Amino acid sequence: MLEISGLERRYGARVALAGVSFDVQPGEIVGLLGANGAGKSTLLRTAAGLQPPDAGRVRVAGHDVWESPLESRRALGYAAEEPAFHEELSAAEYLSFVSSVRALEPVSAEARMRALAGALELGARLDDPVRGYSHGMRKKLSFIAAVLHRPQVLLCDEALEGFDAPSALAAKAELRTRAREGCAVLFSSHVTETVERLCDRVVMLRHGRVARELSRADWGAGTEEHSPLERAFLDMVTEGAAE
Amino acid sequence: MVPSGPAPGQSPCGTTGRILYSAARMPPTYPDQSAAFAALERRLAARRWNALDARSRVVFAALAALLSGFFYWQARVPLDGWVRAHGAVGGAKWLAIAMAVWAIAAGAIAAWRQDALAARVPGSEWLALPVDPARVMRHLLGESRLPALAAIPLALATLAAGAGLVPAWWLALLAAGFAVAWIECTRLAAAAARALAVRRSRHASLPPAVRLLASARRTTTERRRPAPRWLAEGGWRALQHLDLRLTRTPGPAQARMGTALALLGVSLAAWFANAEPLQRRAIAFAAFLPAATALGAWAITRACGDPAAAMRPLPLTLKDTYRARFTTIAVVLGFAIVANVAIASGLSPALRVGTALTWAACGLAVAALGLQYGLTLHPRALAAENLYFGWLGVTLMASWMIPLLGWAVLVAGLVHSGVRLRRWWTSEAV
Structure with missing residues (x-):
């Protein structure tokens, strides 16, 4: 459903992605882990079509992101790490625009928006201008916009960062529902516990390359101090430092 | 035994009475920060210079x-x-x-x-x-x-x-x-x-x-916005509605559209002036042209005002974004031209048709120039406006110097900005 092959991206002399390849199958939630600067956000932004790759390709639901942008974006949802909106508008106005662009059926789209906003505890502020929103509220709004149309591929860049506990639970429930309905979810996070509980598989990035790919069965046992995935992640980082 | 704290009215150091000084009454002394600010200003200057690509530098120099x-x-x-x-x-x-x-x-x-x-x-x-x-x-x-x-x-x-x-x-x-x-x-x-x-x-x-x-930049408590109408328009129509919604909200888009509409009102009022028909047309055109310019500036504001993280993942193409803005411009100018021609007393039918065609071509070209620079320089509205107004200034001067040269300059601007349109897909400032 989401195929990333040979993806390369440089910022001047700095290599952010150096031939990243992996895929995410329908119904699968794949975690993306990496230290700061490992290339997670670059990978997600490139996969979302926000910036072109220097080499390689990304296919979303069978469509190349840069050759068939319209078709791929119809199938895609993207929750940004640093969401930005039209500050003058309310969340409801922005989401109604997103729904209209995606030509969603208006009545059901509005009902879904209200249900998601209620679950994420944003319902009471839907008609307030976005410029008065906190960081967490902006992240929630970005998440709702990403899942509103029930995408086939969902890219979440630190999507739950800034969520309060009940909202984080509701968002994780929504992600699991999306996956059950066949959505391929790529979920980037710094919080290994969240990834461990939510994801079926983990891709670990180091210096713009895939350092490890682990399925749930591969995580092994943790220690008293660290959860299994946290242990695996720290091992990967230590290996990187030793190289 | 737990030591007791200071008694009421006694400071932790043991002195009694009031606080000895107030920070508010003693202005703080700052170290010399000239070097830090000089370094900041040098870096800002270097960053601004580097932000201009070689082609933009040549254009600005020209x-x-x-x-x-x-x-x-x-x-x-x-x-x-x-x-x-x-x-x-x-x-x-x-x-x-x-x-x-x-x-x-x-x-x-x-x-x-x-x-x-x-x-x-x-x-x-x-x-x-x-x-x-x-x-x-x-x-x-x-x-x-x-x-x-x-x-x-x-x-x-x-x-x-x-x-x-x-x-x-x-x-x-x-x-x-x-x-x-x-x-x-x-x-x-x-x-x-x-x-x-x-x-x-x-x-x-x-x-x-x-x-x-x-x-500065204080977040004010603002009134709640009216609940939107949920529609399923898709593509450029949805974007056009978003533009209109943002234009109805106080801000730069509203100011620019308001200026354009006011100037179009002046161009209509010019036909009631006590002057010869051709003089009235000249006065009306003198107001119509800045109105078209203001519409181009509106298009820049809207094109550069779309946050990339929110808009780029949506199924919108360059054609959609161009069409949404150009249609609005064409509708506004179209109404203005029809109204002008309808009340153009003293002009023959042939002159009215000629006026309508000339004004439409000129107005659309001027506003489209702004739209194209706005789309290709997203999200740098100031750079787009500088290039837009600069190019229009040269166009105006060329018109004064040699008849019809202004048209050539304007068309050259449209070609230049049109060639840049493919940059919309690869905006690096997102």
Whole structure:
């Protein structure tokens, strides 16, 4: 459903992605882990079509992101790490625009928006201008916009960062529902516990390359101090430092 | 045993009575931060220079050369006649007045920029640093002077028009006088703009500089927005509705559209003036053209105002974004042209058709130029506006110099911005 092959991206002399390849199958939630600067956000932004790759390709639901942008974006949802909106508008106005662009059926789209906003505890502020929103509220709004149309591929860049506990639970429930309905979810996070509980598989990035790919069965046992995935992640980082 | 705390009225050091000093009464002393600010300003200058690609530098240099050449020529001819009539002293006075006008124009630019900076300065971030707020104000003064630098080459071009007509040492004296006038006019105008901004701000008890920083970019409690209508339009229609919604909301898009509509109203009112039909048409066109320019500026505001993280993942194409804005422009101009032609008393039917076609071509080309620069320079609205207004300025001057040359310049601008349109897909500033 989401195929990333040979993806390369440089910022001047700095290599952010150096031939990243992996895929995410329908119904699968794949975690993306990496230290700061490992290339997670670059990978997600490139996969979302926000910036072109220097080499390689990304296919979303069978469509190349840069050759068939319209078709791929119809199938895609993207929750940004640093969401930005039209500050003058309310969340409801922005989401109604997103729904209209995606030509969603208006009545059901509005009902879904209200249900998601209620679950994420944003319902009471839907008609307030976005410029008065906190960081967490902006992240929630970005998440709702990403899942509103029930995408086939969902890219979440630190999507739950800034969520309060009940909202984080509701968002994780929504992600699991999306996956059950066949959505391929790529979920980037710094919080290994969240990834461990939510994801079926983990891709670990180091210096713009895939350092490890682990399925749930591969995580092994943790220690008293660290959860299994946290242990695996720290091992990967230590290996990187030793190289 | 737990030691007891200080008794009421006693300080932790054991002294009794009141607090010995108040921080508010003792102004803090700051270390010399000139070097830090100088380094910041150098880095800002380098960053701005690097932000311009080689092609943009050539375009801006060409615009500056063309504008300077225009002002040189516009000054040279009347100055020559003036010197013949009033002698070299009269010519020097003429140039002194021109230099004063340029210095005042520079001051106006600096005041406008200072006003914009006062509203947008990251006040909380500055106040969080151990930096003298008055030093921040001096930094803002320098920043507000930057766009006023544009007046210098134009003033020098005007001054160069006096070469051979006015003694060289007078020209040197006038240049020195202009330098002083530029510095003082920009300083005074920016100070006046800052004083007005301080008066508008809150926290009257604070020193002016702190007051301005504390009030800038304040998130105000705003009224709730009306619930939107949920539609399923898809593509450009949805974007067009978003544009209209944002244009109805107070902000730069509304200001630009409001200016365009007001000028179109003036162009309609011109037909009721007590003048010959062709004169009335000329007056109406003089209002119609800036209206089209304001529509182009509106298109820049809207094209550059779409946050990439929110818009780029949506199924919208360049065609959608172009069509949404161009359709709005075409509808507004179309209504205005039809209304103008309908009330154009005294014009023959053939002249009315010719007027409609000429105005439509001209208005659409001018506004489309703004739209194309807005789409290709997203999200840098200021850069797009500079290029847009600069190009229109050259177009206007070309029209004055040689009939129909303005059209050639305008078409060249459309081609130049049209070639850049494919950049919309690969915007790196997202």
